[in-house]
Amino acid sequence: MKLVTFIEAQGPARPAVLLADDRLFDIAAATARDGAPLPDMLAVIAAGKAGLARIARLMETADHADFRALADVRLLAPLPRPTQIRDCGNYERHVAQAIAAAMQLRASATPDPAATLEKFRAAGLFEIPPVWFEQPLYYKGNPMTVVGPDAEVVRPRSAKLMDYELELAVVIGGPAKDLSPENALDAVFGYTIFNDFSARDIQSRETQFRFGPAKGKDFDTGNAIGPCILTADEVHDPEALTMIARVNGEEKVRTVSGGGQHSIAATIAYISRDETLHPGDLIAMGTVADGCGYESLTFLSDGDVVELEVEGIGVLRNKLVAPA
Structure with a gap:
């Protein structure tokens, strides 16, 4: 359904x-x-x-x-108020390219960007931390900021570098705890599309503290979900769904949902360790490679329309607008 x-x-x-x-x-x-x-x-x-x-x-x-x-x-939004939002980072090329973009943004704010970049490289700041390869990592989003298909996303007042993110998300049926990779998909009620719009300039500044995103992600209308929840019985293989992103009708990427460092099942199992997952929890698997503008340092402008499409689920369309 x-x-x-x-x-x-x-x-x-x-x-x-x-x-x-x-x-x-x-x-x-x-x-x-x-x-x-x-x-x-x-x-x-x-x-x-x-x-x-x-x-x-x-x-x-x-x-x-x-x-x-x-x-x-x-x-x-098909689930207007998720019980919880967790958003992972599971795709290596996206993570590597996003780290490089963050370093370039930070360096560009210094008197000698080229020299600063070399210092960052020498300090190992371009490297993906080993822990990322060892376990799924995620941050928690604000379930009170969710909007649905064709809703306007209001840019934060101080943000200049706005971005979209192409992600597949699972909706938990639960309650479930201490799942294994072998039975984790049994806890999935369905699948939807997730677009956590991001203010990259704010995010890049905040994450220097190594504490995860804050106002770079947390703003009203910042989390778009939809257009539907496709129930789990309709999805033969959640790792093989075609995913597409378009901005103003121009296709930016066409890929598949698989290929993450940690599978969907392994990610759910890890998150459920010692913690009950509840009906309506939403877990996004992370931005796919080239699934956002950050990786190429290209960003959205007010008035741009973002369309994210996932096979079987449909198209999640949202327009970025300036604050009133």
């Missing part, structure tokens, strides 16, 4: 199934009449496989009132 969250001119946001004919099956309305309402996407996720089977049965007997035309509603 392709699961979305939608809103009409009046009423609350509600979960739905996106059908091939551009109709929506209103899960909230149908389950309320059935006696056990699933009013939002977190409730749908928590209901698990049994809940999906129930939704499928309800669709078979639904009347016209349970359907909506996609053109008559507005899609929000």
Whole structure:
């Protein structure tokens, strides 16, 4: 199933199934009449496989009132408030190129950039730390800053170097703890697209403290998710999905979701070690190689439209706008 969250001119946001004919099956309305309402996407996720089977049965007997035309509603992020956001860095070429870009930005702010770069190289600052090869690494994002497809992303006032990031994310069904790589994918409810818009100039300055990103990532509208959650049963191999990024219609990269230093299953298993993963947790696997502008030091301008596409999930489209 392709699961979305939608809103009409009046009423609350509600979960739905996106059908091939551009109709929506209103899960909230149908389950309320059935006696056990699933009013939002977190409730749908928590209901698990049994809940999906129930939704499928309800669709078979639904009347016209349970359907909506996609053109008559507005899609929000399919999971408007993830329980938690964790974002990994799993693709070696992206990490290496991003480190090099960060060093160049830092050096450019000094009186002699070339000499500063040489000092950085001599100090080993261009090298990927050994720990990255040994275990998955991630930061935690702000689940209160999530927007969905076709939403505007507002540039932070002081940011000059804005960027997009092409990422596949898993939505946890859970609760699950101490998973192994062999059973970790059983905890996945579905997959979606994640774009953590980033203010690279702010991020580059902050991470000199080696404490992870802060205001370079944390700003309202900064985390875009969507357009749907594709349930896990629809994904044969999450490591083999075609992924594409476009800016203003120009294709920037076409790649696949696999090839990370740590597999999707191994990443989930590691994060679950000694820590319960809950329904609605979102874990992004990291930016794919060449999946952002940072790696080539090319950045977004106000008004640019970013489209991220992942096979089976669809297109997540967002426009960067200046602050009011």
